[in-house]
Amino acid sequence: MKFEPKILGFLCNWCSYAGADLAGVSRIQYPTNIRVIRVMCSGRVDPSFVADAFIHGIDGVIVLGCHLGDCHYLTGNYEAEIKMKALSKLLGLVNFSNRMRLDWVSAAEGNKFAQIVSEFTNHIQKLGPSPMKEKQKEAQITDSLQAVKNVLEDSRLRGLIARQRELVTEENVYGEQITVEKFENLIDEVVRNEFIRHKIIIKIKEKGKSVPTIANEIGIKASEVLEHIVVLRARGLVDVSEINEEIPTFISILGG
Numbered sequence: 001m002k003f004e005p006k007i008l009g010f011l012c013n014w015c016s017y018a019g020a021d022l023a024g025v026s027r028i029q030y031p032t033n034i035r036v037i038r039v040m041c042s043g044r045v046d047p048s049f050v051a052d053a054f055i056h057g058i059d060g061v062i063v064l065g066c067h068l069g070d071c072h073y074l075t076g077n078y079e080a081e082i083k084m085k086a087l088s089k090l091l092g093l094v095n096f097s098n099r100m101r102l103d104w105v106s107a108a109e110g111n112k113f114a115q116i117v118s119e120f121t122n123h124i125q126k127l128g129p130s131p132m133k134e135k136q137k138e139a140q141i142t143d144s145l146q147a148v149k150n151v152l153e154d155s156r157l158r159g160l161i162a163r164q165r166e167l168v169t170e171e172n173v174y175g176e177q178i179t180v181e182k183f184e185n186l187i188d189e190v191v192r193n194e195f196i197r198h199k200i201i202i203k204i205k206e207k208g209k210s211v212p213t214i215a216n217e218i219g220i221k222a223s224e225v226l227e228h229i230v231v232l233r234a235r236g237l238v239d240v241s242e243i244n245e246e247i248p249t250f251i252s253i254l255g256g
Contacts, residue, residue: 005059005124007034009117010045014072015106016064022110028113034062041065042102043076049161049171050100051149054091055142057132060099060124062116067104073163077104089191090151094144118194146165147198154198157190196220197228199235201252206250208241 011017016040023030025238039045042065050061063084067076084102091097101120105113131141151157164183171177178186199218203209209228229250232238241251 003125003129005121005129006057007059007060007117007124008053009034009036009062009064010039010042010049011141012042012072012077013038014067015066016042016080016104016113018107019064019105019109019113020102021115022107024110026110028110028114030117032123034117041071041073041076042072042080043073043078043083043089044119045083046152047083047090048085048152050084050147051091051145051152053127054096054099054130054132055145055149058129059127059130060101060120062120063100063102064113064116065107067103067106072104083161086157086161086187086191087152089188090148090195093192093195094141094148095131096145096148099124101128143199143202145186145201148251150198150201151191151194152193157194158189160190182195193228196224197232199226199227200232202249203231204238204241205252208251210247210249215248 011020021034032152038236042063045063050063053061063080064078066072068077068081081102084100084131088097089098091100101123103116105116130136132145134141138167164187167178168180168212186241194220200214203214203217209217211222211225215227216223229238233250238250239251239253241249241250
């Protein structure tokens with residue numbers, strides 16, 4: 001039997017939702033796999049919404065907004081582009097980035113809306129069902145996607161993303177301006193480090209574990225785990241649970 005993916009679409013009220021409406025009244029044919037959430041602006045789509053959709057088993061997510069330069073709120077779709085780019089970097093760490101698409105559809109582009117939905121549905125059909133549906137991998141993938149969601153909800157990455165346009169277009173108080181390349185490298189570093197740190201927090205949420213055990217479970221070197229543990233302890237998110245034969249175990253104290 002042919003796989004019929006579950007696709008979630010976030011559509012802005014002023015352009016892409018109107019484009020979808022035009023496709024409907026014009027009787028343009030496209031796959032019925034998409035379920036639409038209407039938002040006032042593509043910039044209103046929090047990246048954590050997308051991560052949450054994947055956690056709940058959605059096979060693919062489309063975010064559609066007004067064409068760049070035509071946003072009803074002037075810069076909302078530019079903000080969406082920045083946020084979804086950072087999200088794609090995070091999803092790339094868990095092999096989900098190819099299950100998300102950001103695109104632009106105007107109110108007059110019913111045909112383009114239908115084309116995008118058709119293309120994306122075919123793309124997801126070729127990829128197959130979400131890995132979340134593989135029972136033997138579900139727990140591991142859930143932890144990874146939850147770490148992605150937690151990073152996206154953390155003020156560190158959110159603050160950096162919010163200031164991207166300002167940081168790469170304006171000089172600081174010292175007359176310096178960050179290049180786009182340097183900022184992208186900074187985002188890459190923050191994304192990877194925060195993802196690992198949140199994976200560590202998830203692994204030690206219920207029970208204290210040693211550095212070698214954590215390293216084995218998340219697949220990185222023990223020395224790197226220790227570096228992240230030091231940072232997390234400084235932030236007040238992790239503490240020593242107990243010490244057995246001079247080997248400490250660490251436990252999450254996030255949220256008390």
